[in-house]
Amino acid sequence: QGRTPLMAGNWKMNLDHFEAAHLVQKLAWTLDDAKHDFDAVEVALLPPFTDLRSVQTLVDGDKLGFKYGAQDLSQYDKGAYTGEISGAMLAKLKCTYVVVGHSERRQYHAEDDAVVNAKTKAALRHDLIPIVCVGEGLEVRKEGRQVQHVLAQLDADLAEVPAEKAASIVIAYEPVWAIGTGETATPDDAQEVCAAIRKRLGELYSADVAAAVRVLYGGSVKAQNVAAIMAQEDVDGALVGGASIDPGDFASIVRYRD
Ligand code: 3PY
Numbered sequence: 001q002g003r004t005p006l007m008a009g010n011w012k013m014n015l016d017h018f019e020a021a022h023l024v025q026k027l028a029w030t031l032d033d034a035k036h037d038f039d040a041v042e043v044a045l046l047p048p049f050t051d052l053r054s055v056q057t058l059v060d061g062d063k064l065g066f067k068y069g070a071q072d073l074s075q076y077d078k079g080a081y082t083g084e085i086s087g088a089m090l091a092k093l094k095c096t097y098v099v100v101g102h103s104e105r106r107q108y109h110a111e112d113d114a115v116v117n118a119k120t121k122a123a124l125r126h127d128l129i130p131i132v133c134v135g136e137g138l139e140v141r142k143e144g145r146q147v148q149h150v151l152a153q154l155d156a157d158l159a160e161v162p163a164e165k166a167a168s169i170v171i172a173y174e175p176v177w178a179i180g181t182g183e184t185a186t187p188d189d190a191q192e193v194c195a196a197i198r199k200r201l202g203e204l205y206s207a208d209v210a211a212a213v214r215v216l217y218g219g220s221v222k223a224q225n226v227a228a229i230m231a232q233e234d235v236d237g238a239l240v241g242g243a244s245i246d247p248g249d250f251a252s253i254v255r256y257r258d
Pocket of ligand 1: 241242
């Protein structure tokens with residue numbers, strides 16, 4: 001298929017900068033022992049903002065194979081937006097990725113698709129790769145409208161994103177009912193929606209864009225279920241929550257082919 005798998009650890013609001021350094025070191029040792037090839041399976045760390053500088057220092061200073069990024073950014077580039085962090089600030093820290101529209105931000109911070117779209121475009125203005133999260137809640141799933149729901153989010157979140165930028169974007173399908181609940185979508189559930197996302201990218205852009213974009217699955221991914229999910233044709237990686245702050249668990253997820 002030619003798409004490099006991506007394992008991205010969303011630490012959420014966990015670990016201070018000291019604990020972050022500890023996790024990065026442990027993870028680096030474990031993956032080094034396993035002779036992990038970071039070009040074959042890319043690994044991204046997504047810590048809280050306050051940890052980014054220590055993660056950058058370790059990763060870049062010691063030439064570790066990780067990429068890193070943030071869990072959110074402002075839709076604005078600078079100015080009187082107290083408490084916000086801009087794409088320019090993240091780019092200055094050499095972040096590669098930024099998560100946009102995680103369901104926890106949609107739910108607890110009232111982010112709608114218009115905001116997610118503005119943040120996606122803000123990330124691209126600063127050459128950050130947005131990991132755009134989409135996913136349905138339990139009611140929508142029960143009614144069998146998951147594909148329709150996710151595609152409507154995708155259309156709105158990618159509005160006005162030009163084709164030359166679209167190929168680099170990462171989409172994460174995270175069914176809300178499987179986030180932090182211990183519930184995982186079955187591999188078939190994940191494949192159904194990830195395939196529909198790819199098909200829609202083909203309609204919105206081109207077959208080349210659809211073939212290039214990495215579509216991740218997220219929602220209670222663990223060492224025990226990652227291989228079955230990764231075996232699906234249209235799943236190119238995982239956005240990992242809780243298991244990403246345990247070095248042993250996250251290393252096993254990264255090494256899902258072992
Ligand atoms: C989860 O797995 O809980 C996530 O939300 C990953 O982003």
